[in-house]
Amino acid sequence: MKTYFRATDPYPLEASDWNKLHGFYDALAAGRLVSTRCDGCGHVAWPPRGFCPECASDRYTWVDLPAEGRIHGFTVQHAGLPAGFTGARVFAIVKVDTHRIFSVIIDADPSTVSIGQRVTLAPIRVDDDPKGNARWLPAFRPA
Numbered sequence: 001m002k003t004y005f006r007a008t009d010p011y012p013l014e015a016s017d018w019n020k021l022h023g024f025y026d027a028l029a030a031g032r033l034v035s036t037r038c039d040g041c042g043h044v045a046w047p048p049r050g051f052c053p054e055c056a057s058d059r060y061t062w063v064d065l066p067a068e069g070r071i072h073g074f075t076v077q078h079a080g081l082p083a084g085f086t087g088a089r090v091f092a093i094v095k096v097d098t099h100r101i102f103s104v105i106i107d108a109d110p111s112t113v114s115i116g117q118r119v120t121l122a123p124i125r126v127d128d129d130p131k132g133n134a135r136w137l138p139a140f141r142p143a
């Protein structure tokens with residue numbers, strides 16, 4: 001990983017030391033996209049939630065979401081990229097099942113990205129947390 005000085009940490013604290021929903025990131029590290037399904041009413045939330053927005057239950061089970069989706073909308077950032085990133089970066093809302101997942105599109109020429117394009121899950125590793133635990137974020141690449 002790249003090492004750099006930063007004033008603020010741009011990534012979530014994902015490890016179990018910090019985050020009740022660490023199972024999401026544990027699955028991402030293993031190449032799976034998961035979310036929470038409420039044990040009370042069956043609602044599958046996005047993003048994962050420890051508290052059901054439909055019935056207020058705090059009991060949930062991790063469920064796998066498909067590892068494929070389609071680009072619902074996107075934008076290309078050319079300037080002001082976060083430290084450690086280079087080149088134009090494609091940010092997209094990827095529709096997976098009924099969920100709209102904010103993500104980045106990797107391994108894509110921004111000029112060829114299009115609405116409706118099929119993409120597959122490709123989690124990216126970002127800087128470790130302050131305790132040295134690996135961190136991952138959702139990303140997709142053209143299918």
Ligand SMILES: [Zn+2]
Nearest residue numbers: 038041052055
């Ligand atoms: Zn519920």
